[in-house]
Amino acid sequence: MKKATHQQTKQHNRDLVLRTIFDHDSISRAEVARVTHLTRTTVSDVVNGLLAEGLAEEVGRGESIGGKSPILLSIVADSRYLIGLNLGQDKFIGAVVNLRGEIKEIVEAPVHDDNGEKALELVYQILNQLTRKKLKPIVGIGVGAPGLVNTRDGIVVNAVNLAWQDLPLGQLLEKKYKLPVSILNDSQATAIGEYVYGGDHQPDENLIVVNARHGIGAGILINGRLFQGDGGGAGEIGHVVVQENGELCRCGKRGCLETIASARAVLQQMKTDSLDDVVSSFLAGNTKANTVVTKAGHYLGTSLANLIGTLNIQKIVLTGDMTRFGEKWLKAVSASMQTGALSRMAEGTKLEIGKLDYRACILGASAFLLLDDYSLLFNEEN
Numbered sequence: 001m002k003k004a005t006h007q008q009t010k011q012h013n014r015d016l017v018l019r020t021i022f023d024h025d026s027i028s029r030a031e032v033a034r035v036t037h038l039t040r041t042t043v044s045d046v047v048n049g050l051l052a053e054g055l056a057e058e059v060g061r062g063e064s065i066g067g068k069s070p071i072l073l074s075i076v077a078d079s080r081y082l083i084g085l086n087l088g089q090d091k092f093i094g095a096v097v098n099l100r101g102e103i104k105e106i107v108e109a110p111v112h113d114d115n116g117e118k119a120l121e122l123v124y125q126i127l128n129q130l131t132r133k134k135l136k137p138i139v140g141i142g143v144g145a146p147g148l149v150n151t152r153d154g155i156v157v158n159a160v161n162l163a164w165q166d167l168p169l170g171q172l173l174e175k176k177y178k179l180p181v182s183i184l185n186d187s188q189a190t191a192i193g194e195y196v197y198g199g200d201h202q203p204d205e206n207l208i209v210v211n212a213r214h215g216i217g218a219g220i221l222i223n224g225r226l227f228q229g230d231g232g233g234a235g236e237i238g239h240v241v242v243q244e245n246g247e248l249c250r251c252g253k254r255g256c257l258e259t260i261a262s263a264r265a266v267l268q269q270m271k272t273d274s275l276d277d278v279v280s281s282f283l284a285g286n287t288k289a290n291t292v293v294t295k296a297g298h299y300l301g302t303s304l305a306n307l308i309g310t311l312n313i314q315k316i317v318l319t320g321d322m323t324r325f326g327e328k329w330l331k332a333v334s335a336s337m338q339t340g341a342l343s344r345m346a347e348g349t350k351l352e353i354g355k356l357d358y359r360a361c362i363l364g365a366s367a368f369l370l371l372d373d374y375s376l377l378f379n380e381e382n
Helices: 006-022 029-036 040-053 116-131 169-177 186-197 263-270 275-283 287-311 321-340 343-347 359-368
Strands: 056-061 071-075 081-086 091-098 103-110 138-145 148-150 155-159 164-167 181-185 207-212 216-222 225-227 315-319 350-353
Touching: 006 029, 006 040, 006 071, 029 040, 029 071, 040 056, 081 116, 081 186, 081 359, 091 116, 091 359, 103 116, 103 359, 116 138, 116 164, 116 169, 138 169, 138 186, 138 359, 148 181, 155 169, 164 169, 169 181, 181 186, 181 359, 186 207, 186 216, 186 225, 186 315, 186 359, 207 287, 207 321, 216 287, 263 275, 263 287, 263 321, 275 287, 275 321, 287 315, 287 321, 287 343, 315 321, 321 343, 321 350
Parallel strands: 081 138, 138 181, 207 315, 315 350
Antiparallel strands: 056 071, 081 091, 091 103, 148 155, 155 164, 207 216, 216 225
């Protein structure tokens, strides 16, 4: 094993201290040293650098436990900005986000057809608007894109609804905007958003976030890290066949989960374009709506049972348009999940609704830029 260079050690310590300050509203230098197991001298040197960069600030004094009251540190939320894009909706949504995940500016644009060139032009239009805002500096762009994504190379391998095949989106955006860019699947981005900003999720926790909207996908976090599988497509449950000889899916197969459990499938079976109308009918007790939505919940629950049997992750969060059907739909999902999985495993699994709607993808895509490395927050010479 190669010994870390002085610069690598310095960067590791810097990131460790910064992450610790990120994890707290405010924290003292002594507490940072205790949490990170770094010496107080090392912590003090790193903090001085963060103060000089404007990334951290002193925000008053904490309670004394003997001796002088400690000076508290906090992240300067508006010292840097990130852009997050959600391309997985029926409209593209982009936002400028600060270091605390607060959305400062937002731009939306409807997607009217499956023309790949027009869709790409729409991405440029949104980014052009966001990068011209007065919020500076913007240090990176994170994109949550539908379909199969090669995150390592920044390529959208296959996004059927956008007619994108092997699109080098990361390279195109980096060249045009001269910023670091990360591209990941929108459901995976949503999972990161829910994990980081959506509730009481613990560090190093295992979590599955299932995004059930016009398509269906899952994001999987293991020990707090996004699991993408060998080819980047882990969580593509929407295109797993659950109904032999079922409806034709847009991927070309028949009977995919998406053809029966998604919002698109529900609308097709109800012969309407309005999800609002279907939700109202379902909540009012309409027989057909009840049958269609409950069946959708049943098949989603069966797929969740398979995930439980494979991964034994005990916390599953549901997001997307289908959650609008509320408690009755959730009960149908849960009942099928309980029936389909080994009872002792299913009993220990908590199923809940996400808290961030479309924002989860935006926040997750932007947060992904910082998950492994804080270097883009610093000037090049540092």
